[in-house]
């Protein structure tokens with residue numbers, strides 16, 4: 001594998017390969033940019049087929065964190081760690097302690113947290129070896145699950161988008177299609193319901209849909225149908241790459257605004273959405289509520305300052321929408337341009 005030649009290598013500052021034969025740890029820590037501060041981003045555990053795929057994911061995710069953290073106005077840069085291994089079968093306290101030691105050797109240039117395949121409980125073992133970890137459970141001085149903060153950010157982001165696109169001040173009376181009712185999607189659905197929105201929902205777990213129907217009067221459709229929902233807003237809160245050449249022609253909404261990471265299958269989908277008259281709230285701008293909370297926890301900032309900062313996502317999106325309109329470009333491109341000026 002040639003790291004520097006990988007298409008996703010984008011001038012990353014540092015890439016560290018950490019291994020520990022006793023615990024079986026094989027991890028890659030990618031630090032993309034520390035101009036705004038130490039690199040922060042979660043640790044993913046995944047059964048990558050080989051180390052090139054793992055390195056590509058680490059590079060891509062680390063770069064994404066630089067953009068996300070810069071747009072959230074946080075005093076941190078972007079980085080990410082990946083552990084090569086099956087999270088269902090290969091976890092052990094020793095594995096996470098070994099990761100903690102590797103992170104500690106970086107002297108604070110990289111701060112980790114939970115991500116796909118890891119949990120606050122795993123971070124407890126990381127914490128035994130290093131203080132450069134956030135997203136801990138309450139009993140360790142952490143602030144617990146960041147998902148409600150993410151959901152709040154997405155909610156105010158949807159309000160900003162409908163204000164811009166539809167000229168309305170709230171979601172009251174609008175229809176929102178929510179794809180995925182997990183940690184973020186369910187809390188978002190609750191907020192939308194309380195604000196007077198009609199809901200169309202889908203989840204591969206039927207029980208989640210049934211609960212939303214009972215609690216919020218949501219109409220439940222199958223996971224295959226949610227993209228076609230007749231709604232004002234489509235809120236992807238499940239998977240990445242949901243906006244692609246196949247789904248784009250099926251969208252009936254005028255706004256796409258949701259929590260899922262990497263919603264655009266390819267960069268040009270941003271332009272295609274614009275051409276189709278759909279206002280897209282760039283994923284890494286609207287879904288930054290969780291990292292805002294985790295960062296505040298790490299910096300030991302007052303908990304009550306978090307909500308205001310999450311609500312400020314609305315103003316950041318306004319800036320993105322206005323720039324896109326003024327320059328005649330996709331919102332995804334406007335966000336990337338604004339982010340680059342903030343971490344250059």
Ligand code: NAD
Nearest residue numbers: 147150180181182183184203204223237238259260261290
């Ligand atoms: P989660 O795993 O708790 O929830 C995802 C939900 O989507 C689950 O209920 C799952 O059954 C459902 N789902 C999966 N595939 C589906 C499909 N094809 N159709 C419909 N539903 C499907 O995850 P989460 O923490 O709620 O995160 C949701 C998304 O938001 C992810 O893309 C995540 O990366 C992103 N995100 C989350 C946070 C956070 O704070 N949790 C922060 C930023 C971004």
